[in-house]
Amino acid sequence: MLLFLMPLTLVAYFLILWFISHRSSQRGGQTNDAFFRAGRQSPWWMVAFGMIGASISGVTFVSVPGWAEQSGMRYLQMCLGFIVGYVIVALVLLPLYYKLGLTSIYAYLGQRFGGNTRRTGSLFFLLSKLTGGAARLFLVCSVITTFVVQPLVGNGFVQFTATACIVLLLIWGYTRQSGILTIVRTDALQTLCLLLAAVGITVAAAQKMGLDAGGVIHTVTSSPMCKMFEWDWTDKQAFWRQFLSGIFIVIVMTGLDQDMMQKNLTCRNLREAQKDMCVYGLAFLPVNALFLGLGILLSTLCANEQLAMPSGDGLLPAMVSSGVLGAWVVVPFTIGIVAAAFSSADSALTALTTTACIDLLRIEERNLTAEQARRIRRRVHAVMVMLFLLCMILFRLANNNNVLNAIYVMASYTYGPLLGLYAFGLYTRHGVTDRWVPLVCLAAPLVCAWLDYFAPRLWNYTFGYELLLLNGVLTFGGLWLLRSRKGGLG
Numbered sequence: 001m002l003l004f005l006m007p008l009t010l011v012a013y014f015l016i017l018w019f020i021s022h023r024s025s026q027r028g029g030q031t032n033d034a035f036f037r038a039g040r041q042s043p044w045w046m047v048a049f050g051m052i053g054a055s056i057s058g059v060t061f062v063s064v065p066g067w068a069e070q071s072g073m074r075y076l077q078m079c080l081g082f083i084v085g086y087v088i089v090a091l092v093l094l095p096l097y098y099k100l101g102l103t104s105i106y107a108y109l110g111q112r113f114g115g116n117t118r119r120t121g122s123l124f125f126l127l128s129k130l131t132g133g134a135a136r137l138f139l140v141c142s143v144i145t146t147f148v149v150q151p152l153v154g155n156g157f158v159q160f161t162a163t164a165c166i167v168l169l170l171i172w173g174y175t176r177q178s179g180i181l182t183i184v185r186t187d188a189l190q191t192l193c194l195l196l197a198a199v200g201i202t203v204a205a206a207q208k209m210g211l212d213a214g215g216v217i218h219t220v221t222s223s224p225m226c227k228m229f230e231w232d233w234t235d236k237q238a239f240w241r242q243f244l245s246g247i248f249i250v251i252v253m254t255g256l257d258q259d260m261m262q263k264n265l266t267c268r269n270l271r272e273a274q275k276d277m278c279v280y281g282l283a284f285l286p287v288n289a290l291f292l293g294l295g296i297l298l299s300t301l302c303a304n305e306q307l308a309m310p311s312g313d314g315l316l317p318a319m320v321s322s323g324v325l326g327a328w329v330v331v332p333f334t335i336g337i338v339a340a341a342f343s344s345a346d347s348a349l350t351a352l353t354t355t356a357c358i359d360l361l362r363i364e365e366r367n368l369t370a371e372q373a374r375r376i377r378r379r380v381h382a383v384m385v386m387l388f389l390l391c392m393i394l395f396r397l398a399n400n401n402n403v404l405n406a407i408y409v410m411a412s413y414t415y416g417p418l419l420g421l422y423a424f425g426l427y428t429r430h431g432v433t434d435r436w437v438p439l440v441c442l443a444a445p446l447v448c449a450w451l452d453y454f455a456p457r458l459w460n461y462t463f464g465y466e467l468l469l470l471n472g473v474l475t476f477g478g479l480w481l482l483r484s485r486k487g488g489l490g
Helices: 001-030 030-039 044-071 077-099 105-113 115-153 158-173 182-211 213-220 239-255 258-264 270-304 312-322 328-361 370-398 403-414 417-427 434-459 467-481
Strands: none
Touching: 001 115, 001 182, 001 328, 030 044, 030 115, 030 158, 030 328, 030 417, 044 077, 044 158, 044 182, 044 270, 044 312, 044 328, 077 105, 077 258, 077 270, 077 312, 077 417, 105 115, 105 417, 115 158, 115 213, 115 258, 115 328, 115 370, 115 417, 115 434, 158 182, 158 370, 158 417, 182 258, 182 270, 182 312, 182 328, 213 270, 213 312, 213 434, 239 403, 239 417, 239 467, 258 270, 258 328, 270 312, 312 328, 312 467, 328 370, 403 417, 403 434, 417 434, 417 467, 434 467
């Protein structure tokens, strides 16, 4: 049953996405304006709803339930910080982007400091999004390989690579024409599918345990795993460390991220974009609580059935494949994980293409015909697909068991320089010596890596995600040393 249900579900799901893409390209055209900006006519509620799916991704769908067994509900401490971060992005960064009429948010760095700074910010984003997006899609391809490919031809390196190629070709197929115009619509659909899938699996677990809605709530809240707050400041999951990390993670991974901001910049005006950001931010907490609660429920079911408890990312896939929840659960699981994966990967590829075309190749500033610009954009889009594949292969070789944690760790190093650059640009009036900015942005992560390695040995302190803030502070300090009296935009 599993062998047939999952492939059929995948085929049906992709056909729906392709249909939406086809209709979007017919209505909005295949122009660069449609690909990069969606004509700036996207309804705010559709953007907000779609961003939930893009942020959650396949990593949240698989990893977060597994976190409940390892660290309880403490992840919600970070989610509380996320809400504050989204408000800051809405009130500070969105007005700036709309005032300047930006398509790529890194154009601000060029106007403020110079071309080298703009390219540096763009390259750090490319590195961040390639690694983060590939890590998310890697997890999904691993699950598909295990469930679909392994029963037929085994689960080796070649099988995984073939699966990754097919998935990336599918995503490339429905994003290559209209880009963000298509994605705004498909992401809304995929968010709906993701949430319905989570609810469906929760219902299946509740039925297996003989619980009604009240019983589910009681089981989750009475579990020893239902611990949300940690007040020991030396613990990596201490409240203030998680809360503050959550604020700055959102500022950099949303507010300074072309992928997330590109959707917001398709709204009709600033007010609608701010409304979209705040609504989306408030929704993030209950959505993650749903997945953590699902993790507690599945862990309790494992204990009741005396099943071996899979750890980390393996909990949800193992419960589905075991048959304990019933064969029909394969359908919502497949839809949920694919919806989550596609909603983050498709927008990531589009954002990478946008940044490369606008910031690095400067196609809108060159004397190109519409056909020449479109041809360059399509070639860049194909290159980004191949780079995605390369990163996924590297993750396969690394064999990391907790992808979500790996993403946040990588963000601490790759988004830190962006945090420092934007903070210096927004909160000082100084310019910088533009040619030295790349060295500062390289030095800050290297110093952080040194501190992360030696801090436990020298001071008995282990850095968590607050390493991101330290990275930004070091970048800010380096820019301060390079400051000049004359600056660009204030």
